[in-house]
Amino acid sequence: MPTTSSRLLTLLSLLQARRDWPGAVLAERLDVSPRTVRRDVDRLRELGYRIATFKGPDGGYRLDAGSDLPPLLFDDDQALALALSLEVTAVSGAGVGDGMREAALRALTTLRQVMPSRLRHRLETLPVTVVLPPGRSADVAPEVLHALGAAVHGRVELRMDYGEGEEDRPSRRVEPHHLVTWRDRWYLVAWDLDRADWRTFRADRITPRTPTGPRFTPRELPGGDVETFLIGRFRGQDGPTPTTDWPCTGTVLLDLPLRDVTPYTSGVAEDAGDGRTRVTQGAWSWPALAASLLRYDASLEVVDPPELREAFGVLAARCGAVAGA
Known part of the structure; x- marks a missing residue:
């Protein structure tokens, strides 16, 4: 029989996996009674998780986003995956800069302090050496990355200056569709309103301007998805139907x-x-x-x-x- 703590961890993982969970299904997955599920949900609420109850024939529970970050519960594999990601980010900065490196290092230190000894041992036996490529591109300021991401998420037109240096930076009006990372660089995939064509902009050369423009209806990206489009463009394909093949x-x-x-x-x-x-x-x-x-x-x-x-x-x-x- 699973312990209460391990059952809470499993319950939280289930609630994070999909939006709505009928109570009966949770009880079946956890191999407990519906009453035990209700008690476990109350314990998670006491820990700071906002879990809503919905009624109906299949009434159950929904994990809502909270205003404060509650205590987090990870299984062993999740904790190791998080630690390894933080190790890589602490060295590379994820293309965002020293602030991200320092934040990742602090988070990794905090995570190591609360790790049980068995997990610390597994992490220590999996040493990671991050080798950065020569001539790395300039990092993107976090506030620029946030502004670009907000425009993509909100589907609003973006006004921006684009180019290297402080001079000869023409203003652009674009409909931002995707913010992507490719080989240690961040890119904005957008529809250029002035040129009436798709463009790929390096994020470290963008200076967003305020205010943003009106909302727009997303367009269909050539190739059907951002991966095919981006690989096709970087491989010299400028046609209406790019593929991941070389020309x-x-x-x-x-x-x-x-x-x-x-x-x-x-x-x-x-x-x-x-x-x-x-x-x-x-x-x-x-x-x-x-x-x-x-x-x-x-x-x-x-x-x-x-x-x-x-x-x-x-x-x-x-x-x-x-x-x-």
């Missing part, structure tokens, strides 16, 4: 064994026998793809398509001109 994809045979290619390829590498490797890779243009394949510093043979072979000819002419200059 240009080709296959070559490299005079290198698979073990020497696998650590460095961004595509698909397969053993072709006789110490050669078959590589299929993509890029935003044929010359860019040819240039990326030359980085293996090995002889190669183009399998397909003909456009890739022609791109090598273009690069050869360019390199020849540079060498003869």
Whole structure:
């Protein structure tokens, strides 16, 4: 029979999982009587959780958001996931800056202090080293991120200055649809009202202006979802129906064994026998793809398509001109 504390934890997890829970269903899931469920709900209320009761044939309970943060109950996996996330944020800052790093470190210290010894031991046996990429982008001020998120959530037009530095920052009017993070940078995906097209703006180059504009009706994003749209744009696809595929994809045979290619390829590498490797890779243009394949510093043979072979000819002419200059 679960202890009262573990049952409360399970009950809280269930209430957080969906909006409404019939009392009878909760009793069945917890393997207790409806009366015990009522007592456990009262205990959670005493801890500061706002749990509403709704009536009807399937009357039950609903966890509402409270004005104050009540004591939080986590199971072991949730606590470890939270601690690991805080460790990463304490180093990276999540692209928001030193304030976020310091807040994450304080939260991690607080969490470690209240962790039972078994969880602290599990966390200590899972050391995490965060390696930041060179040339990291500028962090986004928390107030800017909050302003952008509020505009996305409220579906209101946003007026903003956009660009690097203090000068040459044109004003933009946009309908903000998504605030996303990609490779350690924050981006705003929005419909540019002045250019009548979708745009992706780096959040660290945005200065929101007040007041915001009127509410707008969300538009359908090309590609159907923000992931497909964003990957397509970063891969050079500007058409009305972007995909996650590269615009240009080709296959070559490299005079290198698979073990020497696998650590460095961004595509698909397969053993072709006789110490050669078959590589299929993509890029935003044929010359860019040819240039990326030359980085293996090995002889190669183009399998397909003909456009890739022609791109090598273009690069050869360019390199020849540079060498003869």
